[in-house]
Amino acid sequence: xxxxxxxxxxxxxxxxxxxxxxxxxxxxxxxxxxxINIADGTLYPLLRRLVKEGYVDSHFKESTGGPARKYYNxxxxxxxxxxSIHEEWKVYTKAVxxxxxxxx
Amino acid sequence: MTKNExxxxxENELMQLSSTVRNDILNEYENHINEGMEDGESEEAAxxxxxxxxxxxxxxxxxxxxxxxxxxxxxxxxxxxxMQNIDPKEINVIDIKGDFxxxxxxxxxxxxxxxxxxxxxxxxxxxxxxxxxLFRHNSKNAKKIHFNILGFIRNRNYRSDxxxxxxxxxxxxxxxxxDKGAVTLNGLTAKKFDVGADxxxxxxxxxxxxxxxxTSDMGAVTVKDSGFDDLKLSTDMGKIxxxxxxxxxxxxxxxxxxxxxxxxxxxxxxxxxxxxxxINVVYxxxxxxxxxxxxxxxxKVLNQLENYIVENPEYTSRYTTSMGSISIH
Numbered sequence: 001x002x003x004x005x006x007x008x009x010x011x012x013x014x015x016x017x018x019x020x021x022x023x024x025x026x027x028x029x030x031x032x033x034x035x036i037n038i039a040d041g042t043l044y045p046l047l048r049r050l051v052k053e054g055y056v057d058s059h060f061k062e063s064t065g066g067p068a069r070k071y072y073n074x075x076x077x078x079x080x081x082x083x084s085i086h087e088e089w090k091v092y093t094k095a096v097x098x099x100x101x102x103x104x
Numbered sequence: 105m106t107k108n109e110x111x112x113x114x115e116n117e118l119m120q121l122s123s124t125v126r127n128d129i130l131n132e133y134e135n136h137i138n139e140g141m142e143d144g145e146s147e148e149a150a151x152x153x154x155x156x157x158x159x160x161x162x163x164x165x166x167x168x169x170x171x172x173x174x175x176x177x178x179x180x181x182x183x184x185x186x187m188q189n190i191d192p193k194e195i196n197v198i199d200i201k202g203d204f205x206x207x208x209x210x211x212x213x214x215x216x217x218x219x220x221x222x223x224x225x226x227x228x229x230x231x232x233x234x235x236x237x238l239f240r241h242n243s244k245n246a247k248k249i250h251f252n253i254l255g256f257i258r259n260r261n262y263r264s265d266x267x268x269x270x271x272x273x274x275x276x277x278x279x280x281x282x283d284k285g286a287v288t289l290n291g292l293t294a295k296k297f298d299v300g301a302d303x304x305x306x307x308x309x310x311x312x313x314x315x316x317x318x319t320s321d322m323g324a325v326t327v328k329d330s331g332f333d334d335l336k337l338s339t340d341m342g343k344i345x346x347x348x349x350x351x352x353x354x355x356x357x358x359x360x361x362x363x364x365x366x367x368x369x370x371x372x373x374x375x376x377x378x379x380x381x382x383i384n385v386v387y388x389x390x391x392x393x394x395x396x397x398x399x400x401x402x403x404k405v406l407n408q409l410e411n412y413i414v415e416n417p418e419y420t421s422r423y424t425t426s427m428g429s430i431s432i433h
Contacts, residue, residue, distance in 0.1 A: 025132055026139040029153070039155030044132050045163035052167065066142075067135060 006038060010046060012089055015074065015082040018056060022073035047072055055081050107137045110151045117161035121168055129164060190215065195237045197277040202228075202241030204264040205282045206304065211291030212270035220266045228265065239267060241282075264304075286323065305342060316351075324361070343381070352419075362428070370394060374421040382428035394419035396432065403429035 010032075017023065017031050025047065029040040050056040055078030060068040074082070105113075111130055118126045133154065140150030154160065192215045200207055204222075219228055227242040243265055264285040275294040280287055286304030289297075289311055297316040299306055305323030308316075311330040317337075318325050324342040327335070332351040337344050341360045348367040354374040356363050362381035368374065370391035376383055382403065390409070395417035398407045403425055409432055423430050 026136050029136070039153070039159075040136065041133070041154035041156075041160040042163060044129065044136075045160065045167050048129075048164070049167045066138075067131075069135065070132060 006036065009089070010038065010042070011050070012082070012085055014043065014046060014050070015055065015078060016086075018072055019074045019079065019082055022071050024061075024069040024071050028072070050078070054078070105148070105151050107134065107147055107151055110137070110154065110157055113157040114161055117158060118164060120165070125168060133160075190217075190232060190237060192271060192273040195232070195235055195273070196275055197236040198239075198269075198271075198275060198279070199236060199277070200239040200241075200267065200280045200282070202239070202243070202265070202267070202281070202285065203283040204243035204285055205241045206264045206266045206285035206287070207269075207280055207282060208266070208288045209269045209271055209278075209292060210289070211272070211293075211310075213272055214270065215272055216268075216270035218268045220268075222265050228267075241265065241267070344376075344378075371419055372421065373419045374423075376422070377424045378428055379426045380428060381425065383423050383425055383430045385423065385431070386433045391419075391421070393417055394421055396421045396423075398423040398430045398432060400425045400428065400430050402427045405429070406431045408433050 013032050013036070014028065017028055023031070025043055026040075028047075029038075029043055032038060032043075033040075047056065047058075051058055051072075055075060056072050057075050058070050058072050061071050063069050111134055114133060115126065115130055118129065121129075136154065137147070137150045140153065141147055145153075198209075217230075221228075228239070230237070230239045232238070264282075266285075271292065275292070277296045277298070278289075278292065278294045279298045281300050282302070282304065284303045285301060286307070287299055287301045288307045289299070289309070291310045293312040295314045297308075297311070297313050297318065299308075299317065300319045301323055302321045303323060304320065306318045306320050306325045308318060308325075308327045309329055311327070312332075313330075314333045316327075316330075316332045316335045318327065319337070320339045320342055322341050323339065324345065325337045325339050326345040326347075327337065327349050328345075328347045330349050332349075334353045335349065335351040336355045337346070338355075338357045339361055340358065342358065343361040344356045344358050344363045346354075346356065346363075346365045346368070350369050350372075352372055354369075354372060354376075356365075356374070356376040357378070358381055359379045360381060361378065363376045363378050363383045363385075365374070365376070365383075365385040368385050368387045370387050370389045371394045373394075374385075376385070383398075387409070393416070396407065396409050397420060398405050399422075407430070423432065
């Protein structure tokens with residue numbers, strides 16, 4: 001699948017899952033993987049960026065029989081940002097679909 | 105690719121990050137691989153779902169880069185005392201170059217740095233280049249005043265800018281060059297000292313080093329209570345004063361000034377030469393394995409240790425002057 005599409009929409013996908021439920025990296029990779037095929041490794045730089053931008057927070061939670069896991073949750077700014085890019089996505093994909101219909 | 109190979113590759117590409125950030129990142133990837141294996145995947149498969157370490161590193165660096173650039177500019181223009189970017193433990197070399205600059209560096213528990221301008225607002229910059237801390241100074245004063253030697257010595261109005269550093273760690277190299285300004289060092293330890301003050305004097309106390317070279321054209325050079333393997337002092341017109349210095353090889357030379365050595369180390373190679381000045385040496389103790397030689401063309405030699413013959417000298421101390429007198433006790 002086209003790399004540009006994936007890159008552009010990954011943030012939307014990540015924030016959407018994190019909004020539904022706070023989760024750790026591996027969990028997130030499994031969730032997204034059910035829908036689209038991504039290189040799991042690209043999630044962590046993205047998550048770091050989202051934390052720096054203040055859209056996401058992280059905290060460690062002990063897990064039974066393993067090391068503590070770093071959980072990611074959405075902040076208020078993150079929630080607002082998600083709504084905004086979700087809206088943009090809807091508008092943009094609707095426009096592109098229309099263009100394709102009109103030209104084919 | 106195994107888990108360790110992946111983590112090693114990734115680690116190598118993230119070396120420019122701080123170890124805290126780098127380890128945080130590596131831990132997340134390691135945990136991810138472990139979770140995959142716990143889910144029943146093979147190590148190879150769990151690693152391959154991550155993707156290629158190089159591309160991951162590139163993305164991480166581009167994310168971390170933004171913050172690094174904002175927080176830590178490399179070069180800071182003076183006059184400010186922005187010391188938080190400098191960690192003395194990571195610095196091995198200090199290199200100072202100034203024209204109208206007095207430098208004072210002493211030992212202390214915490215790193216301090218202060219620059220005081222004598223009013224003319226010289227240009228002063230400092231920066232860190234790897235393990236080197238650099239200072240560069242250009243004084244506007246130097247360009248305005250026509251210098252002559254007597255003017256400098258007489259005229260207290262010629263005040264230099266002053267750099268004061270309190271340094272808590274040892275160094276491999278300390279290099280200082282100042283045209284007009286004195287240098288004072290106290291309580292420092294470094295492998296190599298290379299200090300030159302043209303017009304000002306050099307004063308060194310409680311210093312430990314392997315190699316020490318202290319030079320002043322016009323000023324006096326004084327070294328006290330210090331130890332080296334190899335010590336070299338030279339001045340054209342100034343006086344050389346040495347007091348309680350321990351060094352295997354000592355070389356003192358001045359053209360017009362006098363050489364005054366107190367509490368001299370009995371067994372060592374001391375070579376002292378002055379053209380026009382006098383040499384005065386007082387030993388702590390009688391040398392046991394050193395031959396003492398004193399020569400002057402025109403002056404008097406008073407060598408109280410002259411008749412002290414040593415069988416197989418390990419060391420030779422040689423005192424020579426063209427026109428002055430020599431006195432050895």
